[in-house]
Amino acid sequence: MGNRRVALTRCSSSSKRRRGSSYWVPDLPEDVVNQIGWRVLAGDDGGILDFVRFRAVCRHWRYSTASPNGRGIADRRFHPRRWIMLPEGHNLHPGHGKLRGFIRFLNLTTGAIVRVHLPLFRDHCALDSVDGILLLQRDGDTAIRLLHPFTGDIAEFPPLDTLLPYVAHPLFMRNKWRCLRCVNAASISTTNDDNKTISLTMRLFGMVRVVFAAQGDKQWRLSTWPMQPDDHLSPLSFQGKIYVLRRLPNHGGDHQEILQIDPPQRTTTTMELSLPPPKLIAKCPAKSFHLVQCGEDIMVITLDFTHYPQMLVYRLSDLVLGIMVPVTCIGCDYSLFLGNRNLCVSSKAFPTIVGGTIVFYHNSECYLARYHIRSGTLSPKSDSDFIVRSKMSSPTGIIQHIYTCCFPSYWNKGHLASRREPNQWRVKRKWRHGVSLASGVIILFEHLLFFSSTTIRRSLQLIDILLIIGFFPNIKVICYLQS
Template sequence: MIPIWGAKRPRSCTTRVDLLCDDETMIPIWRSKQQPSPLNLGEFRRDADWANVGEGPAGLIAERLLAAGDIADYISFRAVCRQWRICSTDPRAHGILDTRFLPRQWIMLREEEEESEASPHRRRFLNTSTGCTRRLDLPELDGQDVFGPTTEGLLVLLDTDTCVLRLLNPLTRHMADLPSTSNLVTLEDLRHASCMKNLFQICGAGLADDLTIAVHFRNIKTIAITKPGDAHWTVVDRGSWFLPAMSFEGRFYCATTKAVTMVETSSADHQPPRLVTAAKLTRPFSRMMEDTVHLVDIDRKLILVDRKCNGNDHRKFEVYQVDLVAREMVPVRGLGGRAVFIGKQLALSVSPSVFPSVCADAIYLGFDDMMTGRFDRSPVHLMDGTAEPRQYHQYSIGGMPVYEPLRVDEHLSWCVTGYRVN
């Protein structure tokens, strides 16, 4: 359950309609205009022996759930009884990058849970397509820096003692070690690093192909790829200044100061993995300015949001579709009725039909240092050019504003904020 506000604008509401709660924490809910009709439980036989429904029907149900695209429902199906697990495929019996079992659309919220002896590693996850939430106990996070999630929903973990990277599927609990990062670090990197783990700040990770994971290591300016089980990383590019990176339709894209590029892992002439230009930017990107660009998936289209800052109170947002066939940037108006949350490293889009408190065709800013300036307002409404001022509390964490209780837009703004911002 998440906070929902009845009207999109203005963002205030004076009448408390309802309070719902999940398994532990009570969260304010604001009822939307139309409520779904209740499920007619009379349609189901209460006395049926569902555990012995048979491998054929149970297997068919499992296949349908898996094809529906939400691995959480499939995991719930397998958890019912031993007979249902027997007739369905175990996700952990396959590779962690198997696309059938990826937790797409699930993100881990950044809220601080009250820890208890029974569940010290409990985290809450949100499905950005449906609005559903789940609480999961993940002891695998102990002693780990958490980066991500990737576009496919996987978490990237960095062991704070050994600097070993791991991939974790939070819903299946499947974990895989990645190769040692020793071949990625130079003596020059070591001389400038305050500590070893700071070298491996991850600003983007995702599929480069069906079997390969690509990672953008920001502080050593490196994009590298590997496969779970490989002995080492393969460097794709090193030394370039990369902007946000993400996976889209099973390929890994990143923006440079001049273009949107893609990691090419295979070729007919057996060339090594390399970056190829997907589309050139409409203007060169200046590192000296506070401008930022952001890649995001909107309705299976690769979209680039260009945020221009001229040093004063002027902020301008332009939106482009990356035409991967014509290899060009196509200006578009609005966001197709969706809202986009952008941070310096991550971005995601959600539908106001799922989150009624979120405004359509609006851009919400994360809490990264480059997006919390005196002139940065959020949200920004693209269709009429207006923006709403942010309301900051007198309290902060690491210089970042604190909102309590968090509404859904603040939850999502924290999700796109860099994972080294506490």
């Protein structure tokens, strides 16, 4: 320890070094240190935290690299991409008194866990996470704020209550707040002008149009084009853009489309922000349900349980040409978790996670399943019945916590994903809860008797999605209706 202190002292002051000394740190040119720092920042192992440690080595390294403070949100390179807020469970929601203002974050590549003091959760709730940037709602005025958990940078956006008149889905007219607080997808971008304005784009559940705003705006803007009802399935935020799957029922049902929603752009005449219409990127098989980011690639996962369980994986190898390549192996070091958010997790960092597999909830068998991509075999996890237990047993494994990260409506309330644990706010329901929709589901179910079997099946899939994201507090009733 003593030698380390001496080394650090001499590293910070090159004037006291003797000629021919072996302390090489200050001798690195400034541009070399800067390039090394960017490479450290671009790595998935630690990203922004490794970059902070790199800058802390000595004064010369700190002066030769860019400071993340004040740039944590505007510059995408400083986003904590592989870090995600870790759900505690046991009703310990962010801001709970027993946590004393600390929030834990998990690195999906290294398995590292860090505690960050974020006392603002006393009057904020987390709605989503975009590249590690937390999307928060402030209690009282429902203002949306972006928070970088490691630098403390905050970007201010308009309140959610300005969107209440635009909730148009008939199923959610009695509970508009639940729609607005269910962020289907979000993306963060920065304008290319001199001001470098931060903009936020959100696809909210139950809204026909995409909403967007610039930092400091007082009112949300709406896209001039609508989204289809099925465009909410498996959205993906990737490199500042939103990708969604669109079903094409009028084309024989043999394929689906992958659409790309670009960030807002300023018009050349009025310089106002506008949202370009979606672009068709590629076509994929009709039974595609999930888009997953795996490294720098987008994966498309198809599910076919008609005769025997089968899941196919495609890699979108070229976003410009829309080329999709079948994949028989994602590598032994990665596992995909599917839910409302899809995650790519390193199996090397978590011994209980098997590489080359897809973890998802099997609706027919009611257990958390593990699908082996190479062999095409399906097996339940050893403790996969946790999701259907009436009460969550303790202790819980890391897989339960990672799987819950796929459902923001659970981890922001202190719950772990469970089909029979009510997904309700226990505190501050005035700002975060809303009106129950259980009666609306019963009415919907009664009307389904007059439709075709295909319509009933798709509607029950919608109910199943709503069940997971927490729209229905009376879970036992809904499970009985589906049976």
